[in-house]
Amino acid sequence: MADPMPKAQVNQIASTVSVVSAVSFPNAATAAGIGVENLAVVPAEGTVQAATPNLLAAPKTIIVSRASRAGERSVLPGCSGIPTTTGASNGQLPESSLCTLWDSDHRLRADAAVSLAKLNIAYKQEFGNDICLTDSYRTLSEQYAVRASKPTLSAVPGTSEHGWGLAVDLCDGVNTGTGARFQWLADNASSYGWENPDWAKSGGGGPYEPWHWEYAAGQ
Ligand SMILES: [Zn+2]
Incomplete structure (x- = not known):
């Protein structure tokens, strides 16, 4: 089995993932049919403030970046936006x-x-x-x-x-x-x-x- 990555490198990756959404902004906007105007009316700092108070200390540019990239998360915190009902019956969808x-x-x-x-x-x-x-x-x-x-x-x-x-x-x-x-x-x-x-x-x-x-x- 390969050796794990050096600890410092792991931490660096982890901190990047925690502040930047995996979904790129242009793709998210195109695929979901939303426009920039919607992102503009999302209260970026307010959304982050409500969901993750510990990020308030983060630089403002990162907060804005996170909000504008994470369109799926900022409108409904906790909702992936990805359908996962394959195989389920009408009226019997899994809670998840x-x-x-x-x-x-x-x-x-x-x-x-x-x-x-x-x-x-x-x-x-x-x-x-x-x-x-x-x-x-x-x-x-x-x-x-x-x-x-x-x-x-x-x-x-x-x-x-x-x-x-x-x-x-x-x-x-x-x-x-x-x-x-x-x-x-x-x-x-x-x-x-x-x-x-x-x-x-x-x-x-x-x-x-x-x-x-x-x-x-x-x-
Ligand atoms: Zn109806």
Whole structure:
């Protein structure tokens, strides 16, 4: 077996990894469909301050670099943004594959969660408040309950995008299908991979559900 690296060299590598994200900024921005404007509205120092107070002593340039590179982490701390649900069944996703959203309540698959969190940053910049959520990931048993109470407005259990952690139901006026918030989402959500699907639109062949938005980019 080869000798381990000299201790000094190991430490040098470790300290580099701890302050610089492995994801390069241009790739992250391109792959996730986000723009610099989103990174600009992320409170870089505030985010780092909340998550890792011990980094406050680090030089400011490093903090800025970390925040701008780690787009996935800065919008939802602790969420990888990488989907890990291979082999799982609808409504039976492993807890570890789900990320909790900004309200500390609703959950989505990791990639959908990060994309929605990015959309929420832009939304909040526009309207001054977070996207209003009434529903997100549903377990199979929760989907059975919804089906029982709203048979015409819910998918057959085992088929809903909610069961894949790829759908949210929205409120605060979005649910009406009119108004500034709905229109803004209609104009901007697709840039983040989200849409009010065709079937949910008026005359779209399914129940009219302006509140129902799906992460089409992850389907
Ligand atoms: Zn829905």
